[in-house]
Amino acid sequence: MNFFVNSNQIFNNEIFIENSDVNHIKNVLRKNVGDIIKIACGGILYKTEIIEITPELIKCKIIEKLEDKSINSLRITIFQGMPKSDKLEYIIQKCTELGVYEIVPTMMKRCVVKFDEKDKSKKIERWKKIAEVASKQSQRNDILKVEKIETFEEMCSRLKDFEYVIFAYEKEEKVKLKEILQKIDKNISNIAVIIGPEGGIDDTEAETLNKLGVKSVSLGKRILRTETAPIALSSIIMYEFEG
Numbered sequence: 001m002n003f004f005v006n007s008n009q010i011f012n013n014e015i016f017i018e019n020s021d022v023n024h025i026k027n028v029l030r031k032n033v034g035d036i037i038k039i040a041c042g043g044i045l046y047k048t049e050i051i052e053i054t055p056e057l058i059k060c061k062i063i064e065k066l067e068d069k070s071i072n073s074l075r076i077t078i079f080q081g082m083p084k085s086d087k088l089e090y091i092i093q094k095c096t097e098l099g100v101y102e103i104v105p106t107m108m109k110r111c112v113v114k115f116d117e118k119d120k121s122k123k124i125e126r127w128k129k130i131a132e133v134a135s136k137q138s139q140r141n142d143i144l145k146v147e148k149i150e151t152f153e154e155m156c157s158r159l160k161d162f163e164y165v166i167f168a169y170e171k172e173e174k175v176k177l178k179e180i181l182q183k184i185d186k187n188i189s190n191i192a193v194i195i196g197p198e199g200g201i202d203d204t205e206a207e208t209l210n211k212l213g214v215k216s217v218s219l220g221k222r223i224l225r226t227e228t229a230p231i232a233l234s235s236i237i238m239y240e241f242e243g
Helices: 020-028 087-098 117-137 152-161 177-183 203-211 229-242
Strands: 002-004 014-017 036-041 044-053 058-066 075-081 102-107 165-168 190-195 215-217
Touching: 002 117, 014 020, 014 036, 014 044, 020 058, 036 058, 075 087, 075 229, 087 102, 087 117, 087 229, 102 117, 102 152, 152 190, 152 203, 165 177, 177 215, 177 229, 190 229, 203 215
Parallel strands: 002 036, 075 102, 075 190, 165 190, 165 215
Antiparallel strands: 014 058, 036 044, 044 058
16 A cells, blocks of 8 residues: 655655555554654555654655556546436546556536535545555555546546547447547547546537547447446557557
8 A cells, every 4th residue: 555745755865655545554553663664645656654643644765766657648638428316436446456647527418416516526636545555455556536527518628638538429430449549549649538527528528528529439239337438448548559
């Protein structure tokens, strides 16, 4: 398991761990002075030795910087149509394990869930915590990004920042995901995937995306649930680019 700190927690070749991780290291993992733990900061992984334990913090000495093997060279961003219930928590957890770079919860026409600003803030904090815990368990050196809930229009304005964008569309009958992925330059550094909520992407939204040059793809003969699609897509893309 890796632990995460901010850059201001590293000073003079020492790392200072605070907050809930102190209790986890002391009382759950039962680590003591002299034990070795791995700590990540900004995508860099350090091998460290615990040199001091207090009720408020754990001080570690950096032994060496480790080679980064957990971060994918291809950054996958998923614009996920906001699903009902706690499905997004499941999506965040599993996509973290798969190495997805960012998930952007997106409000689309067929989304049933509505949030006020206070609810949004609480949800984002919870999703960030889920991503952090999943990153620790999967030994990632970075934490999957989930920064804000965006509108469909906000998402569209961001698509120009990606080298390639696709969206899963149940009405697409000709273009298969496999065909698209085989044609994409394997040296690209980022790709965006758009997935609709329950009920899929609305026809007018699909038309808007097509006008922006976004490729619609079929995921096969069967319709995937909104919480299944990002996991399946991420797995296939990882296999094609990292395998």
